[in-house]
Amino acid sequence: MRPPLNIAIVTPRLQLFEAVEAIGAHTYQLTPDAPAPDVLVFPAGTSKVFMESVRAARDLPAAVRKRAAEGKLRVVIDGSSEGAEHWPVRAEHIHSIIANVGVTADKAFYVGQEVNYGREYSAWCAEEGIPEQFRVLHHDAWVWRFLQQFEDSGAEVLSRRLAAFRARPAVRSRRLVSLNYTPRPHKVLFLLRLLKDGLWDKAFVSFGGVARYREIFGCADNAAMTEHLAKLEGFADMAHDLADQLPGLEAFGRVVLDPPVQGKFDPHLDADLPEYAQSWFAVVSETEMHPRPSRITEKAMKALVNFEPFLVLGNPHVLKAIRGHGFETFGEVFDEAYDEVLDPRQRFDLVYEQVRRFALMSDAELAAMERQVTDRLMHNAEWGLTRMSGDLRRAAFSALIDKILEA
Structure with missing residues (x-):
């Protein structure tokens, strides 16, 4: 049994952690006085929502950066509400989010529906000589969201x-x-x-x-x-x-x-x-x-x-x-x-x-x-x-x- 988990959402947009209270997780909107999170979520479904998250990563509460510096923060870029494919510009923006938060790439995750995303992102990193890669998780978000009702x-x-x-x-x-x-x-x-x-x-x-x-x-x-x-x-x-x-x-x-x-x-x-x-x-x-x-x-x-x-x-x-x-x-x-x-x-x-x-x-x-x-x-x-x-x-x-x- 894991201890209670704090999941902070950076922007008030659709994201996959909307209904996780039943498994011991508490989600809330990130504010300057919010509890220090264990997981920080950047919604990234549509291009508009994704760019909101890119901008939000530049201005985070000090408590978040402190937790990142201590190695206690995990970052999730949540693209699971759409079927976005890997695209170099998108990957570069994700890397900028990770850098602005201050976590290492191994503590950052991109979650999406596209089954080819991880393979194509890894191939791009190899081609560009990028040694540190964020992790990619596959999630059929709309299947689970539909059945949840x-x-x-x-x-x-x-x-x-x-x-x-x-x-x-x-x-x-x-x-x-x-x-x-x-x-x-x-x-x-x-x-x-x-x-x-x-x-x-x-x-x-x-x-x-x-x-x-x-x-x-x-x-x-x-x-x-x-x-x-x-x-x-x-x-x-x-x-x-x-x-x-x-x-x-x-x-x-x-x-x-x-x-x-x-x-x-x-x-x-x-x-x-x-x-x-x-x-x-x-x-x-x-x-x-x-x-x-x-x-x-x-x-x-x-x-x-x-x-x-x-x-x-x-x-x-x-x-x-x-x-x-x-x-x-x-x-x-x-x-x-x-x-x-x-x-x-x-x-x-x-x-x-x-x-x-x-x-x-x-x-x-x-x-x-x-x-x-x-x-x-x-x-x-x-x-x-x-x-x-x-x-x-x-x-x-x-x-x-x-x-x-x-x-």
């Missing part, structure tokens, strides 16, 4: 959803659920394919809207949006072929499944969607489709805790990562070979062809598919709602803190 309610939610699953009708109004609220290029292309192939009405879809896409990516009109979509490597022909579907997609506007009665809609949280009971499978659209393994987010968790088998439009090895967390995927009914394919276009086509095939199946055929994977669906819901949300999440955070304190 069930820590107290998981057993009750499982019982209710299991009963609802067993009561699902034999004939369902649509075939699939696909949540695409935050517009991304591959998500838009997927939705345009559904429209072109006449499958839109076979899917329950959420989507932030064409107007929101143009706002995010600075596209003046649909023609500019088509050219932006065409810049996605390997998808230029598809983007131009589907350009005539953009007005139809734009006409739907912003589509939200089960919006909240009050408050702001948060796509990162669970939604107990009635649409799951009226569909047979899910298409999980991850944040990006890189040509290499990269990260997973909370998006697949939504299907896993809602008794829905799924295909994923995401990075290579995303299914492998999901299984690594103890869940089961659905190789009995889907061809999951796409998970090993590095080329994003080939991976997209392999997934979409299965979406199309299953979307055109009869209810009887899809009911047989569901029966085949029922045990897996039940395992996944129980595992996510009652195990990973509680004991396993606390154990993962405890192990993360142990690695930091061992330095």
Whole structure:
């Protein structure tokens, strides 16, 4: 049993130590009169938040610098809320934070979602002749943040959803659920394919809207949006072929499944969607489709805790990562070979062809598919709602803190 741990947060931004009281840690905002911390956290998700931390490191309380000089302080640069890749300028800024705090590199940690970060950072250090390196820890922040919401309610939610699953009708109004609220290029292309192939009405879809896409990516009109979509490597022909579907997609506007009665809609949280009971499978659209393994987010968790088998439009090895967390995927009914394919276009086509095939199946055929994977669906819901949300999440955070304190 470790002694109580003080974790000070330098700027009031999203960071991974938000809910660690249960494992004997106390988090608080760093102020001039705050207790001397054991761990000092610099939030570093977005570029804006990261640069706030870079500036904050130049002006720290004397008690913090004293603790650093005594070798009693650990520093965490927390980039786990985003999927930032290694970039030399970012690494240089991290080194400047470490130097300004006054700790040695072996007592500093960068935490992120990107699985390649440590390897690429080490290669850069070797190339630049940098002998002292900060340590890199991998953390699937959004997986754990999503499941945390069930820590107290998981057993009750499982019982209710299991009963609802067993009561699902034999004939369902649509075939699939696909949540695409935050517009991304591959998500838009997927939705345009559904429209072109006449499958839109076979899917329950959420989507932030064409107007929101143009706002995010600075596209003046649909023609500019088509050219932006065409810049996605390997998808230029598809983007131009589907350009005539953009007005139809734009006409739907912003589509939200089960919006909240009050408050702001948060796509990162669970939604107990009635649409799951009226569909047979899910298409999980991850944040990006890189040509290499990269990260997973909370998006697949939504299907896993809602008794829905799924295909994923995401990075290579995303299914492998999901299984690594103890869940089961659905190789009995889907061809999951796409998970090993590095080329994003080939991976997209392999997934979409299965979406199309299953979307055109009869209810009887899809009911047989569901029966085949029922045990897996039940395992996944129980595992996510009652195990990973509680004991396993606390154990993962405890192990993360142990690695930091061992330095």
